[in-house]
Structures are given as C-alpha cells and as structure tokens.
Amino acid sequence: MIPGGGSLTRYASPAAFYPLAGRLIPWFAVPAAVLGAVGLYMGLVAAPTDFRQGDAYRIMFIHVPAAWMSMWLYVVMAIYAGLGLVVKTRLSSMMAAAIAPSGALFTFIALWTGSFWGRPMWGTWWVWDARLTSELVLLFLYLGVIALAAAIDDPRRADRASGLLALVGVVNVPIIYFSVQWWNTLHQGASIKMTAAPTMGAIMFWSILVMTVAFWLLSFVTAFLRVRCIILERERHAEWAQKVVDNRA
C-alpha cells in the first residue's frame, strides 16, 4: 500500500521510493554499462595518438569525467542536504548520505588518475597547485561529512549535522572549478568551455562526453542501491520493511 496521494510527491516517502528505486536501477545500469563500453572504445581505441603526449593522454577519458562527477555529486549532495535541513524530508537526507561515498570515490579516482597522468607529462606524481589542492580539499570535505554522520548515533541529528557541514563546504566547488582561471597553475586550463568550441579533437571531446554520461548514470545506480540499504536500515521497524526482509529471507 503506497502512502501519500496520487501525485509524484508520494515518492518523498521512503516506503514509496524504495520499490521505485529498485525498478529504476536496471534502467540506469544498462545504459551506463553500454555507454561506458562505447566511451572506453572511443577513447582507448578509436581516438588517435596525441601528437605531443603519445598514448598516455588516454587516462584523460577516466580522469576528466571522474573530476566532473566529483564536483557535481558534491553539489547534488549539498542540495539534498539543504532540502533535508529546510523542508525536513527524511528521504532527502538519506539521498545525501547515499551520494557521499560515490562522490568521495570519484574524487579519489580523479586524484589518482591525475597522478598517473602527471608523472609522464609533468615529471611529478603531485604538485601543490590550486586545482589539485582544492580537489584534495574536496576529498577531505567528503570524508568529513561521512565521518561526522558516522560519529553521531541519533540519525536525525546525524543527518542535520552532516547536512550543515556539506552546505558549508559547497563553497569549495566553485573554487576548484575556477582555480585554473584565478591562479597560474600547472594544471591545464579549460579546454571545454560553455562559450566557445572545444579546443581538442572532436573524437576526444565526444569520448569524454560519453564517459561523463556513463559515470553520471553509474552514480544514479550506486545512489539508488545505497539509499535502498539506508531506507531499510532506518525504517526497519515499519511493517513494510519487515515484509521486504521476510520476502528476501
């Protein structure tokens, strides 16, 4: 029995969202896998060897989408956290908690693959320039949000405290994005702008775009999977939740 009215807002209830998320997962997972395969083929096989960087540049097709996702997911998490604080819907805070680990992992992947790109290109695994430092700070912010939520036992207080922390930290995301404009950095500037044509070859641009969409769809899948676990955990005393667990067992 689905609580709430007949409109879409009934999915704000965890009990209604749980089955919906379960039904949606395959619709995101299959395109994510397909696009990921296509994007990897385009990037690793179809795109030509770069004139200056050789074949090592191909890590860009993982690095750039991961970095974009790390920033985007933080913003989405902050929006959900804000909704949870202001409108006080439980599901918003659960979604924020579900997104945080994915965002942290994308940030780590961006830093890690960036290191592997930097070693052949710049001769160093790491450099303390503005973009790398602010991306590292983004990782610390994600970990802080996760740690704070984990340290507080009362789920309502945990949601609101980590939500406030996420909102305070969202200031960092524009800093990362604009860091290559504001500072003289070793990290290259934006090749893909909203206001001009991309300054890279077309196949490379489209490969990055395809991989970005694949990562974006993947983040839906992981968020839905995680939020279903969180919902079951928090609502475990409700009758519908116990029915779900009984049906599984």
Add this chain to the structure above:
Amino acid sequence: MAGTPYAVACLMRRDLTLAVRRRTDVLTTLFFFVIVVSLFPLGVGPDMEMLRTMGPGVVWVAALLASMLSLGRMFAADHADGTLEQMLVAPYPLALLVLGKVGAHWLAAGLPLVLMAPFLGLQYGLAAGALKVLVVSLLLGTPCLSLLGAIGAALTLGVRGGGVLVALLVLPLYVPVLIFGAGAVESYSSGLGAEGHLSLLAAFLVLAVAFTPWATAAALRIALD
C-alpha cells in the same frame, strides 16, 4: 538595561573572566604553539636559509593546530552545565551571542598566538619586515580560524571521536586562510609585496564575521535539539 549589545558584552566579559581564572587552558595552548614551532628545526636541521623559507609556513601551521586544539573549550563547558541551552532560549539573536563567544575565545586563545609569533619568527631568522607581515597575517587570520572552528565545535558537541573529528571537519575549511596567511609573508619576502594576500585575508575575515555565526547558531540548534 536590556538590549542585544549589552547581552553580548556580558557574555564576552563572562567568558574572558572564566578564561583568566582558568589560565592553564590558555597557557597550555600557547606553549603547544611554542613547542611545535621549536620542534621543526630539530627535525629538519638548523640550516638558517631553509628555516627562513620554511618559517612563516611552520608558524602558521602551528597556529592552526593550536587554534584547533582550543576549539573544544568553546562550547563544551557551557553545554555541560546548561548555560548553552539558556543561550538558545534567550530573547537575543543566537548568531550575535555566538559572535560574542567566538570573540572572547579569540581574545583568550588566538591573540596570545599573535603576540608570541614575532619571537618565534626570530627563531627562524625572519627579517623585521617579514615579522611585521607575519603578525598582521596572523592578526587577520586567527579570528577567521576561531570563527570557522566554531562551526566545527558546534557540530561535534558531545559527539564521540572528540578532538580528532573536529580536526577532520575544520582543517579543510582552514586551508584557504593558511594558504593566504603564509603566502603573504612569502610574497613579501620575495619582493612582490603582501598587500594582495593581506587584502584577501581581510576579505575572508569580513565574510567569516558575516556568515559563520549564523552557521554556528544553526549547528548549535542541531546539537541541542
């Protein structure tokens, strides 16, 4: 004699009186600062040229760590004896009361660091001009650290994990202040002038004074609900 300014002044006076009576808290923070700054030359060697380059950064990081250690004191005692709850239900804006508390905390914990810094800078062979810039950068930066740290202190009130958790939460927020604070001295020493960095620090301070008390008040309400 009702009125918010009087209430804030009373709160600051109370906090400062308590700080004076519990001098050990203030002095241990100061001595931690001194000890950490003194440890670095022992670790990296006494080469004066290298120390002169490292000096501002080391002093700044030590100030950061000392400031972070003192954060636990900001709200914990009041939370334990119920005064914090009275502040929450008082007919004065909580953000301004928080501003008063943070101000008193800075006077007791941050200002001593600023006053101690010139002597520690001498240990690193910094010239007089660089020392001046160091003091000004700390004078602008340590209130920012107190204001930002108050958010962390309020979020972790009564939470297990204590001081280390506050560190994890608050250090990423401290990073811009550290970069521009230490950068101001380095910029001065390399002849480019410190005005840019110090202006940005002052801008951070203004933004912090304007926005962080509100965030800290929200965090206090979350913690005490």
